[in-house]
Every structure is written in structure tokens, then in C-alpha cells.
Amino acid sequence: MKRVDDFRLRFGNNEYVPIMVGGMGVDISTSELALEAARLGGIGHISDAMVEDVSDRRFDTSFVKEKTKLYKFNINNMDKAVVQFDLGRLAEAQRLHVGRTMEAKQGPGLIFVNCMEKLTMNGPKETLRVRLNAALDAGVDGITLSAGLHFGSFALMADHPRFRDAKLGIIVSSVRALQIFLRKNAKLDRLPDYVIVEGPLAGGHLGFGMDWAEYDLHTIVAEILAYLKAEQLDIPLIAAGGIFTGSDAVSFLEAGCAGVQVATRFTIARECGLPDKVKQEYIKATEDDIIVNGISPTGYPMRMLKNTPAIGSGIRPGCESYGYLLDATGNCAYINAYNREVVAHPDEKNIVVMDKTCLCTHMRNFNCWTCGHYTYRLKDTTHKMPNGEYQLLSAEHVFKDYQFSVNNAIALPEKEF
Numbered sequence: 001m002k003r004v005d006d007f008r009l010r011f012g013n014n015e016y017v018p019i020m021v022g023g024m025g026v027d028i029s030t031s032e033l034a035l036e037a038a039r040l041g042g043i044g045h046i047s048d049a050m051v052e053d054v055s056d057r058r059f060d061t062s063f064v065k066e067k068t069k070l071y072k073f074n075i076n077n078m079d080k081a082v083v084q085f086d087l088g089r090l091a092e093a094q095r096l097h098v099g100r101t102m103e104a105k106q107g108p109g110l111i112f113v114n115c116m117e118k119l120t121m122n123g124p125k126e127t128l129r130v131r132l133n134a135a136l137d138a139g140v141d142g143i144t145l146s147a148g149l150h151f152g153s154f155a156l157m158a159d160h161p162r163f164r165d166a167k168l169g170i171i172v173s174s175v176r177a178l179q180i181f182l183r184k185n186a187k188l189d190r191l192p193d194y195v196i197v198e199g200p201l202a203g204g205h206l207g208f209g210m211d212w213a214e215y216d217l218h219t220i221v222a223e224i225l226a227y228l229k230a231e232q233l234d235i236p237l238i239a240a241g242g243i244f245t246g247s248d249a250v251s252f253l254e255a256g257c258a259g260v261q262v263a264t265r266f267t268i269a270r271e272c273g274l275p276d277k278v279k280q281e282y283i284k285a286t287e288d289d290i291i292v293n294g295i296s297p298t299g300y301p302m303r304m305l306k307n308t309p310a311i312g313s314g315i316r317p318g319c320e321s322y323g324y325l326l327d328a329t330g331n332c333a334y335i336n337a338y339n340r341e342v343v344a345h346p347d348e349k350n351i352v353v354m355d356k357t358c359l360c361t362h363m364r365n366f367n368c369w370t371c372g373h374y375t376y377r378l379k380d381t382t383h384k385m386p387n388g389e390y391q392l393l394s395a396e397h398v399f400k401d402y403q404f405s406v407n408n409a410i411a412l413p414e415k416e417f
């Protein structure tokens with residue numbers, strides 16, 4: 001019986017343990033978590049979601065305070081078009097976040113950064129250009145393009161000296177999305193170094209509609225493998241979404257994938273950025289507690305715990321400080337939903353907004369508990385302590401369980417109580 005460790009992910013002449021820990025914004029997949037994956041010979045992701053805020057919290061900068069001060073005059077104005085990111089400051093924050101992580105890297109693995117296109121930041125093209133190039137400047141090993149079709153993203157980096165040596169990959173959820181991406185980028189003469197195929201059981205935003213349950217990761221992977229073979233394209237495929245045990249991973253490696261990307265199992269690792277209280281919520285969740293809804297202003301369905309504080313919360317939009325989801329014209333679906341409720345309930349102090357959420361503020365405060373479908377199985381991966389709480393894990397324990405387990409077994413940690 002094979003285990004993940006019998007396989008290797010190859011980039012050029014280098015080999016890695018074929019386990020990627022997926023990017024989880026906002027700072028849920030911390031540097032510490034990514035660094036552990038790299039130390040153990042795999043690939044870790046940090047995320048650049050809300051990077052200015054992440055930098056302030058980690059490095060004592062004051063990017064958010066400065067921006068808030070600059071745009072304070074606009075707080076009661078529902079037109080957010082003026083609230084622009086300073087591109088120089090954005091680059092600084094990105095270089096700090098990525099650079100400090102790279103400086104701390106030890107071991108044979110790699111550190112990638114997850115860059116979501118849906119973070120349109122009131123200037124989609126320019127802000128994405130800055131994020132991508134600043135990450136390359138800071139020496140990141142690779143960039144995973146996510147949450148979007150990224151038709152123009154390679155072109156935004158094409159003049160960077162590291163464009164052809166950094167590992168660049170994209171997350172897709174269908175063969176069609178990959179075909180279009182390859183067609184749009186054909187003239188750059190640079191294929192992606194890897195393609196992550198994310199199925200409908202993943203955490204965060206889904207690349208499917210509300211009919212997500214009709215899709216299956218194995219089927220999509222088989223379609224993409226067949227397409228790559230027919231086109232004679234040799235691009236490593238990484239399967240993601242609902243891979244809960246080492247044996248699940250092996251089933252994809254045996255089917256022809258070069259690696260797997262996993263995240264949910266790591267949300268209850270100590271190195272994960274979620275507050276401990278929230279980690280306990282994840283572990284305690286039952287299958288019925290995990291829902292997919294449309295409250296994300298991005299328009300993509302998002303999976304989360306039913307008791308997520310962000311659901312129904314009618315806070316004032318925080319775009320002067322954050323504004324990561326403002327589109328090219330300064331709009332966000334939450335602003336419209338919030339205004340509608342304010343107009344409908346003029347005397348109400350506590351506004352309730354059910355259909356959308358202020359995702360920046362709630363993700364930043366760890367109040368939007370996005371999670372993978374199998375979060376309800378996390379309780380099978382650890383011990384319940386006498387006080388009713390669950391023991392948290394080390395990232396190393398989870399990583400090695402994926403790497404070495406067989407027979408769908410899940411190794412429990414040594415008891416710490």
C-alpha cells in the first residue's frame with residue numbers, strides 16, 4: 001500500500017514532498033505555518049490578502065492608520081471611488097510580508113504566495129501588478145494565482161527579471177478555465193509551472209455556482225489530465241479540496257497528479273492564524289453546521305460555519321481603512337446591501353444585513369469562519385480534553401500524518417493533558 005512519501009513533486013531538477021499547504025487569507029495561513037511546510041520539504045503558502053493590515057499587525061507599520069486618516073472625510077459617503085491604495089505603500093507592505101517570510105525560510109521546501117484576483121482594491125490592474133511584482137522582488141519562490149480567471153496576470157509580471165525563474169501557478173476548477181488561461185497567455189511563451197485543480201469541497205470561495213455539490217474533484221482532475229495529454233503539455237497538476245487523509249492524497253497521486261493542496265486539516269494547528277477560540281469552533285462543528293452561501297461580496301459562493309458572526313452583521317462599510325473588494329469604480333456589493341437596510345430602517349441602531357457581508361472587516365477580525373467541507377471531521381484528528389476543549393495540533397504532526405499514513409488512518413497526537 002502506497003503512502004504520499006512514495007511520491008515526489010518535481011520542478012525542474014528539484015524534488016519536494018508532494019504536499020502544498022494552501023493559502024488562507026487573511027493571515028490564516030501564517031508565515032509560521034508556511035515555514036513549517038517548507039522546513040518539512042513541502043510547499044507552504046502565505047496569502048497577500050489585506051497585506052497592509054497583516055504588515056501592521058506583524059511588523060508594527062501603520063499603513064492602515066495612514067489610509068484611514070487620509071480618507072476619514074469620506075466615511076459617511078457611500079461613494080468610495082476616491083478611496084485609492086497608494087501603490088508605493090502597497091509595494092512596501094508586500095515586500096515586508098513576503099521578504100520577512102523568505103528570510104526565515106529553512107529546509108528544502110518552498111514558500112509561495114497566494115494572490116487573489118478578486119481583491120480588486122479600487123484599481124484591479126494596477127494593484128495586482130504591484131502585488132505580483134513586489135512579491136517577486138522580495139524573493140518569493142512562487143506565486144499561486146487564485147480567485148479569478150487571471151487572463152492578464154502573467155502579462156503584469158512579464159517584465160520582471162524573475163518572471164521565468166519563479167514558479168508561477170494558477171488555481172482552476174474546470175478544464176475550460178484552464179484552456180482559456182492558456183490561450184490568453186500563449187503569446188508570452190511561458191506555461192504555468194503547476195496547475196492547482198480545486199474541487200467543490202474546498203474552503204474559502206468556490207469556483208462553482210450554488211450547484212457545487214454536482215461536481216466531483218476526481219472527475220475534473222481526469223478531464224484536465226486528459227486535456228493536457230492530448231495537447232502534449234507537461235504541467236504538474238495539484239489536486240485540492242476535501243483531501244482529508246494521506247490515503248485520499250495517494251488516490252490523486254496514483255491517478256496522475258503531481259501533488260495535493262490541503263488546508264482544512266491545518267486550521268487547527270497552533271501555527272495557523274485563527275484565534276484559539278475559533279479553532280475550537282471549527283473542531284466542534286457538525287456536518288449540519290457547514291454551509292455554502294452567497295454573502296461574500298465577490299459574487300463567489302463561500303463555505304463557512306453556520307454560526308459565523310459575520311452572517312447578518314450590519315456594520316458600516318470599512319472601505320476607508322480596508323477597501324480590498326472595491327471594484328474598478330469604487331463599488332462593493334456590501335455597500336449597496338447596507339445602504340438598502342439603512343434606508344429601510346432609518347431609526348434602527350443595529351442594522352441587520354443578511355444577503356452580503358463586510359468581508360474585509362470580518363475576515364480581518366477572524367469573524368468570518370470560512371472552512372472546508374470536511375471541517376466536521378477535525379474532531380477525529382485530535383483529543384478532547386477533560387475541560388471539553390480539544391487539543392490543538394502542531395503543523396508538523398498534520399503534515400507528517402499526510403506524508404506517512406496508510407489505510408485512511410489518521411494519527412492522533414501525543415496527549416498533552
Ligand SMILES: Cc1cc2nc3c(=O)[nH]c(=O)nc-3n(C[C@H](O)[C@H](O)[C@H](O)COP(=O)(O)O)c2cc1C
Nearest residue numbers: 022023024025146202203204241242262263264372
Ligand atoms: C480557512 C480557509 C481559508 C481559505 N482561504 C483561501 C484564500 O484566501 N485563497 C485561496 O485561494 N484559497 C483559500 N482557501 C482554499 C485552500 O487554499 C485550499 O485550496 C482548499 O481549502 C483545500 O481543501 P481542504 O481545505 O479540503 O484541504 C481557504 C481554505 C480554508 C480552509
